[in-house]
Amino acid sequence: MLRSYLGGRAVDLAGTVITSTNPARLDDVVAQVTLADAQTLVQAARSASRAQRAWADVPAPVRGQVIANIGALVEANAEALAQLVTREVGKPIAESRGEVQEIVDTCRFFLGEGRRLYGQTVPSEMPDKQLFTFREPVGVATIITAGNFPVAVPSWYLVPALLCGNAVVWKPALYSAACADAMYQLFVRGGLPDGVLNLVHADGDTTFAGLSQALDEGLVHKVGFTGSTAVGRAIGELCGRHLQNPCLELGGKNPMVVTEAADLDLAVEGALFAGFGTAGQRCTSLGTVIVHESVHDEFLTRFRAAVDSAAIGDPTRDVLYGPLLDEKFASSYEKALGWIGSAHRVDGPLGRISDTSPRNGFVGDPGTGLFYHPVIVDGVGPGDDLFQQETFGPIVGVTTYRTLEQAIELANAPGYGLSSAIYTTNPHDVFTFRRGISAGMVSVNNSTSGAEAHLPFGGNGRSGNGSRQSGMWVLDQFTRWQAVNWDYSGRLQKAQMEVAVV
Ligand code: UN1
Numbered sequence: 001m002l003r004s005y006l007g008g009r010a011v012d013l014a015g016t017v018i019t020s021t022n023p024a025r026l027d028d029v030v031a032q033v034t035l036a037d038a039q040t041l042v043q044a045a046r047s048a049s050r051a052q053r054a055w056a057d058v059p060a061p062v063r064g065q066v067i068a069n070i071g072a073l074v075e076a077n078a079e080a081l082a083q084l085v086t087r088e089v090g091k092p093i094a095e096s097r098g099e100v101q102e103i104v105d106t107c108r109f110f111l112g113e114g115r116r117l118y119g120q121t122v123p124s125e126m127p128d129k130q131l132f133t134f135r136e137p138v139g140v141a142t143i144i145t146a147g148n149f150p151v152a153v154p155s156w157y158l159v160p161a162l163l164c165g166n167a168v169v170w171k172p173a174l175y176s177a178a179c180a181d182a183m184y185q186l187f188v189r190g191g192l193p194d195g196v197l198n199l200v201h202a203d204g205d206t207t208f209a210g211l212s213q214a215l216d217e218g219l220v221h222k223v224g225f226t227g228s229t230a231v232g233r234a235i236g237e238l239c240g241r242h243l244q245n246p247c248l249e250l251g252g253k254n255p256m257v258v259t260e261a262a263d264l265d266l267a268v269e270g271a272l273f274a275g276f277g278t279a280g281q282r283c284t285s286l287g288t289v290i291v292h293e294s295v296h297d298e299f300l301t302r303f304r305a306a307v308d309s310a311a312i313g314d315p316t317r318d319v320l321y322g323p324l325l326d327e328k329f330a331s332s333y334e335k336a337l338g339w340i341g342s343a344h345r346v347d348g349p350l351g352r353i354s355d356t357s358p359r360n361g362f363v364g365d366p367g368t369g370l371f372y373h374p375v376i377v378d379g380v381g382p383g384d385d386l387f388q389q390e391t392f393g394p395i396v397g398v399t400t401y402r403t404l405e406q407a408i409e410l411a412n413a414p415g416y417g418l419s420s421a422i423y424t425t426n427p428h429d430v431f432t433f434r435r436g437i438s439a440g441m442v443s444v445n446n447s448t449s450g451a452e453a454h455l456p457f458g459g460n461g462r463s464g465n466g467s468r469q470s471g472m473w474v475l476d477q478f479t480r481w482q483a484v485n486w487d488y489s490g491r492l493q494k495a496q497m498e499v500a501v502v
Contacts, residue, residue, distance in 0.1 A: 141222040160474045250464050
């Protein structure tokens with residue numbers, strides 16, 4: 001039975017017990033979890049609050065050493081953690097290993113930041129006066145994460161938040177509770193004092209109620225959220241009422257433009273990985289291919305052939321994708337199928353892959369889990385839900401364009417702005433696209449998904465509020481600038497009133 005942890009101790013709760021199951025083998029129960037109530041979330045924020053000041057007083061290079069310890073522990077347990085990720089959320093094992101590596105990379109980046117965390121010395125307009133800036137921790141951060149990246153994406157928040165001297169309350173997705181528990185154990189063993197990291201398993205409504213009360217009581221100073229646009233909007237409104245600016249990483253309808261000058265085989269490989277890798281369940285997954293009309297037929301023929309011959313199935317094996325994350329995502333796949341209209345062109349089967357009609361290339365036994373057919377929908381356009389809405393499943397739309405300006409307009413039309421890609425051998429296209437696209441991330445001749453751990457990660461519009469994670473940019477989420485002016489002239493010097501005009 002998995003439990004929540006407050007102040008370094010597991011708490012006994014009398015709440016509802018839920019199970020986390022292996023989506024590739026639905027009879028395999030990975031964990032049972034007792035759900036916390038809203039008061040537990042508030043208690044967790046109190047316990048974080050109590051621990052935070054002392055943690056902020058630990059010199060930043062020493063906090064960096066704790067991050068180094070965590071990275072080493074994750075590395076030493078990498079294979080077991082990757083196996084758990086595959087078992088609990090059905091990600092192909094190669095991707096799970098990559099996900100664990102992303103935590104190690106994040107720790108490596110931030111352990112060094114402990115010896116930087118630079119402020120500035122700034123000249124004053126007056127003599128015998130010096131100005132400085134310092135980065136100060138924000139205080140207590142509540143981090144709410146999704147289960148499609150159950151360990152890497154949490155580390156993007158936890159590692160910099162902790163390094164900067166904050167204490168954290170972490171509320172992971174319920175369907176990845178065992179991964180969260182494993183992460184928590186590795187983090188505290190790295191040397192975090194009690195209460196600096198608190199883990200609470202709770203459902204969405206409870207989390208919202210607990211967070212709302214904790215904000216009312218002034219216990220939480222930063223909220224980080226990765227998940228749907230709808231929930232992100234609600235969290236944004238709640239934080240806005242408390243004059244707080246959360247870090248929001250939301251959905252995407254990520255476009256890939258394939259120009260007439262593209263290497264088509266490369267573009268097909270990119271579309272296959274971006275659209276169907278991780279069963280399309282990354283926020284950076286490909287939504288729509290926007291292909292030049294002169295190469296549309298050729299691209300589509302090759303794309304369909306690539307999808308048809310891809311291995312799908314048992315995620316412990318070498319497959320393109322495994323099952324959907326859990327039943328909720330299976331329902332959204334079914335809902336998205338309902339958006340397919342009579343004007344659209346679809347080849348091949350739709351829906352759940354059944355044991356009586358396994359598709360070619362299926363690996364394992366399709367009857368055991370939440371396995372769904374890959375779907376390419378040709379002929380989507382701005383009037384379609386399939387063009388406008390994120391599907392978060394193995395469904396990719398295709399549309400055509402005539403001029404690059406039209407392609408950019410189509411790419412921006414859904415109003416998301418997370419990731420994007422252009423395939424072209426013409427450098428002029430690259431810069432025109434880069435300037436015109438509203439996305440926070442642009443890939444050139446590469447997939448929309450698969451961002452590296454030290455570049456700014458984040459989106460605009462329906463994808464987020466412009467906040468960025470990863471690399472040095474995330475420091476602005478977890479620290480606040482303090483400006484110091486130190487006058488050693490021995491008299492009151494008045495800014496703006498005594499500048500000597502030469
Ligand atoms: C997400 O799906 O929330 O860029 C994050 C990528 C991954 C992260 C995805 N490194 O695809």
